[in-house]
Amino acid sequence: MGTAGAVGAGADGAVGERRQLINVAYRLLGSVTEAEDAVQDAYGRWYGLPRNRREEIRSPGAWLTTVTSRICLDVLSSARARRERYVGAWLPEPLPDRAEWGQAEGAGTGGADPADQIVLDESVAMAFLVVLESMTPAERVAFVLHDVFRYPFAEIAGVLGRTPAACKQLAASARRRVGDARTAGPSATGRADVLRRVKEAWEAKDIAALVGLLDPAAVLTADGGGLAGAVPRPVEGGARIARYLAAVADQAPGLELLERSVNGMPGLVARRAGVVVTVAAFDVHGGRVTRIWAVRNPEKLRPWALESGPWTAAPRAPGGS
Numbered sequence: 088m089g090t091a092g093a094v095g096a097g098a099d100g101a102v103g104e105r106r107q108l109i110n111v112a113y114r115l116l117g118s119v120t121e122a123e124d125a126v127q128d129a130y131g132r133w134y135g136l137p138r139n140r141r142e143e144i145r146s147p148g149a150w151l152t153t154v155t156s157r158i159c160l161d162v163l164s165s166a167r168a169r170r171e172r173y174v175g176a177w178l179p180e181p182l183p184d185r186a187e188w189g190q191a192e193g194a195g196t197g198g199a200d201p202a203d204q205i206v207l208d209e210s211v212a213m214a215f216l217v218v219l220e221s222m223t224p225a226e227r228v229a230f231v232l233h234d235v236f237r238y239p240f241a242e243i244a245g246v247l248g249r250t251p252a253a254c255k256q257l258a259a260s261a262r263r264r265v266g267d268a269r270t271a272g273p274s275a276t277g278r279a280d281v282l283r284r285v286k287e288a289w290e291a292k293d294i295a296a297l298v299g300l301l302d303p304a305a306v307l308t309a310d311g312g313g314l315a316g317a318v319p320r321p322v323e324g325g326a327r328i329a330r331y332l333a334a335v336a337d338q339a340p341g342l343e344l345l346e347r348s349v350n351g352m353p354g355l356v357a358r359r360a361g362v363v364v365t366v367a368a369f370d371v372h373g374g375r376v377t378r379i380w381a382v383r384n385p386e387k388l389r390p391w392a393l394e395s396g397p398w399t400a401a402p403r404a405p406g407g408s
Contacts, residue, residue: 101147106204108155114231115159117179117216123201129155156246163224174313179216180387181366184348202390207351210235213368213380222261229254230261278371279353286344292333301325302375312384363391
């Protein structure tokens with residue numbers, strides 16, 4: 088697609104596209120694991136082509152991006168059934184900023200953990216990813232490929248099997264959904280200041296202070312996936328959320344709260360006995376917290392394993408080669 092993959096033909100050019108493909112797939116799927124699986128599948132198809140066919144493809148990156156996007160489209164299309172089987176609310180997998188933990192990123196894109204290859208910008212902010220979840224699969228693919236990665240509609244049409252004009256309409260519809268998520272909020276420093284006060288009030292179990300920091304219409308959504316304790320439905324209202332947070336502090340002695348970036352934005356991480364058990368992302372407007380997304384499902388916290396100890400997962404080679 089376009090010039091994004093024009094780094095040379097053949098296997099070497101294909102291997103060099105891994106980072107870009109992971110970035111595309113994560114934004115399309117909201118899951119590091121599923122993004123890696125989609126990219127692995129695309130590489131498997133690439134290496135499954137006859138050698139002479141691969142050599143005929145002028146831009147391996149364009150071919151791989153198209154295939155990866157189609158795989159993601161299929162995954163998104165089947166997501167509704169899978170989400171219906173999911174226990175409780177489903178949230179995107181949160182991403183850490185390794186630099187904050189004194190962890191160096193893996194050298195090269197082939198050997199790094201997939202989460203380390205994802206560029207942290209506004210297009211992976213939790214508020215943004217949650218809005219993407221409200222889109223139809225076709226809207227999401229058209230919007231992400233065009234508005235985030237700047238692919239032309241003529242090429243997106245090849246992914247979706249629709250006309251360029253239809254793809255343009257899909258992206259426009261998705262853009263309208265995004266509106267509120269892109270409303271300018273406080274600077275990172277301003278957000279961090281609010282969350283620092285939330286952390287202090289939470290640690291002190293100061294319900295009155297928490298109520299003052301939460302918007303009266305705030306909403307907390309927790310994702311435990313049936314593998315960790317979490318409220319099955321969103322908690323609505325600043326006062327109810329404040330009482331819930333205080334109750335959590337009461338029931339979890341020894342819980343350590345840390346100020347850390349979550350998907351590139353200020354957030355809070357909870358550790359117990361040195362293990363990350365909750366990663367919370369926040370939306371802040373008018374000096375108050377309006378949304379909290381708390382991920383507790385341990386399967387979604389694997390990229391945070393470095394915060395608990397050495398990362399030992401062995402990276403997979405592209406396409407299993």
